[in-house]
Amino acid sequence: xxxxxxxxxxxxxxxxxxxxxxxxxxxxxxxxxxxxxxxxxxxxxxxxxxxxxxxxxxxxxxxxxxxxxxxxxxxxxxxxxxxxxxxxxxxxxxxxxxxxxxxxxxxxxxxxxxxxxxxxxxxxxxxxxxxxxxxxxxxxxxxxxxxxxxxxxxxxxxxxxxxxxxxxxxxxxxxxxxxxxxxxxxx
Amino acid sequence: xxxxxxxxxxxxxxxxxxxxxxxxxxxxxxxxxxxxxxxxxxxxxxxxxxxxxxxxxxxxxxxxxxxxxxxxxxxxxxxxxxxxxxxxxxxxxxxxxxxxxxxxxxxxxxxxxxxxxxxxxxxxxxxxxxxxxxxxxxxxxxxxxxxxxxxxxxxxxxxxxxxxxxxxxxxxxxxxxxxxxxxxxxxxxxxx
Numbered sequence: 001x002x003x004x005x006x007x008x009x010x011x012x013x014x015x016x017x018x019x020x021x022x023x024x025x026x027x028x029x030x031x032x033x034x035x036x037x038x039x040x041x042x043x044x045x046x047x048x049x050x051x052x053x054x055x056x057x058x059x060x061x062x063x064x065x066x067x068x069x070x071x072x073x074x075x076x077x078x079x080x081x082x083x084x085x086x087x088x089x090x091x092x093x094x095x096x097x098x099x100x101x102x103x104x105x106x107x108x109x110x111x112x113x114x115x116x117x118x119x120x121x122x123x124x125x126x127x128x129x130x131x132x133x134x135x136x137x138x139x140x141x142x143x144x145x146x147x148x149x150x151x152x153x154x155x156x157x158x159x160x161x162x163x164x165x166x167x168x169x170x171x172x173x174x175x176x177x178x179x180x181x182x183x184x185x186x187x
Numbered sequence: 188x189x190x191x192x193x194x195x196x197x198x199x200x201x202x203x204x205x206x207x208x209x210x211x212x213x214x215x216x217x218x219x220x221x222x223x224x225x226x227x228x229x230x231x232x233x234x235x236x237x238x239x240x241x242x243x244x245x246x247x248x249x250x251x252x253x254x255x256x257x258x259x260x261x262x263x264x265x266x267x268x269x270x271x272x273x274x275x276x277x278x279x280x281x282x283x284x285x286x287x288x289x290x291x292x293x294x295x296x297x298x299x300x301x302x303x304x305x306x307x308x309x310x311x312x313x314x315x316x317x318x319x320x321x322x323x324x325x326x327x328x329x330x331x332x333x334x335x336x337x338x339x340x341x342x343x344x345x346x347x348x349x350x351x352x353x354x355x356x357x358x359x360x361x362x363x364x365x366x367x368x369x370x371x372x373x374x375x376x377x378x379x
Contacts, residue, residue, distance in 0.1 A: 014248045018352040024249075050290055053303050055209050056279025057249030064283035065290075076284045080276060087248020088256055088272055094242050095260035095268065102238065106366050113362030114241040114355060115234070116333035119321045120340030121244070121351050125214035126311075126318040128345070133311035136304065148308040155312025166222055166316075167208055170309035177305015182298055 002071055003078050009036060010063045010082035017059060028062045038066050059083050147180050190263050195270050197228070198262065202255050202274035209251055210303075210310050216251045218317035220258070230262055233324070245355040251275055336361075 009031040017024040025048070032038050039047065051061040060080055067079030101107045133152060135143045151173045158164040158172075205219040217240060224231045231239075239261070243253035252275055259271025286293055293299055325337050336358060343349040 016247065017249070018245070018247050018350065046290060046294060049294055050283070050286055052210075053293070053299075054279065054282045054286060055207050056276075056282070057209075057251050059249045060252070060276060060279045061283050064280050065287045068284045068287040073284060076280060076287075080280055084248065084252050084272065084276060087246065087253055088268075090246050091243065091248070091253045091256045092260060092265070092268060094246060095257050098238065098242065098257070099261065106363070109366035109369070110359050110362035111238050111241065112234075113332075113336065113365060114358050115237045116325050116337035117340035117354060117358040118237050118241045118244070119318075119325050120337040120342075121344050121354060122214055122217050122240075123318050123322060123337075123341050124344035126314045129215070129307075129314050130311045133307045148304070148311075151305060151308035152312045152315070155309055156316050159312065159316040166219060166313045167204065169313055170208055170210075170306055173309025173312065174302045174306035177308055178298060178302030181301035181304055185297060185301070 003075060005036065006067055006070060006075055006079045007082040010059075010067075010079045011086060013059055013062070014083040015086040024057075024059045024062070028059070032062065032066050038070055147177065147184075151177055190267075194263070195266070198259065198267060199270050199274045201228070202259070202271045203277060205255070206251060206275040207278040208310075210306060214250070215310060215314060216254060217321075218313050220254070221317050221320075224258065231258060235261065241355055245352045245359075 013024060013027050013031055016027045028047075029044060033041060033044050047062055047065050048058075050065065051058045054061060060083060063079035063083040064076045067075035067077070069075075071078075102111065130152065131139060133148050134145055136145055136148070137143050155169045155173055158169055159166065201223050205216055205223065208219060209215045217236075220231075220236060221233070225233055225236055236258075239254050239257040240250070243250050243257055246253055252272055255271040255275045256268045259267035259269070261267075263270075322337070325333050328334075340354050340358065343354050344351060
């Protein structure tokens with residue numbers, strides 16, 4: 001039963017990915033390329049490229065991509081469901097505990113020492129997002145994408161000064177960037 | 188806050204929009220959640236948001252799904268969690284099932300690639316904007332311990348590529364020890 005195999009494979013992807021994002025890649029590769037041979041290594045690289053281009057967690061992207069190719073839409077739904085089932089059950093349990101105990105001073109103390117660490121982790125992710133945008137090929141002075149730097153600066157200015165909505169900033173940057181890079185390629 | 192159809196509609200569309208614009212990894216949801224659910228709706232405090240992210244990161248599975256499940260549960264129990272998770276899963280599910288059919292066309296299309304390159308800059312601006320606010324909130328306290336914890340976590344993740352779950356676990360142990368120590372001190376003072 002390929003549907004059942006899809007479910008079990010992505011159940012493991014969901015369960016064994018801790019820390020999100022690229023921590024999922026080796027687990028997905030192990031299941032999808034090595035264990036079941038659903039994708040070739042080249043297709044797996046394509047999957048990573050697509051995941052970067054499309055919204056959403058890479059685990060869900062992989063589940064939908066592999067599921068669709070192996071068993072159409074039902075495959076996509078089953079694989080996605082498998083991927084989120086275990087995490088959701090665990091997180092719901094934690095949510096219940098959180099609701100019950102988060103006001104207790106012990107728990108409060110632990111959580112409040114996590115906050116600055118979480119901010120540090122978010123800042124680290126932010127750094128790699130910004131570097132990736134400004135230096136698409138290599139991080140060096142000549143590798144700086146000036147157009148991207150202008151877009152980032154203009155975006156921050158619009159967000160801070162004029163309180164433009166985030167989605168507007170992302171879409172406007174896409175439109176302006178798309179136009180600019182396409183013109184540069186043309187001429 | 189009444190848990191009526193309007194509430195669930197707002198929760199659903201909020202999570203849907205956040206998920207639809209989460210390009211480039213789980214952390215991009217942070218600025219989007221902060222703007223919509225903390226600043227605009229006022230449903231979640233910044234403290235709670237950081238709690239959700241800390242727990243969402245340290246348990247298995249996609250951070251975006253975990254965080255929205257926690258937020259949904261916190262707002263409206265199990266139905267809230269289900270609505271939030273469904274709304275979070277829907278955009279990538281729909282996008283990928285369309286894209287996977289003719290993905291080579293999409294990957295090789297120059298215009299698509301250029302638009303996405305521009306959007307990447309937009310996402311960078313959005314994330315940077317909120318990260319500046321979050322860092323400012325920590326440094327504003329002028330207390331040494333949180334600032335050191337923040338810097339240490341940043342260096343561990345950015346320079347040494349330590350798994351985020353491990354970073355959070357270490358800080359949790361540190362936090363627990365601090366609480367125990369503070370309790371003991373309090374008790375000793377009480378006896379003397």
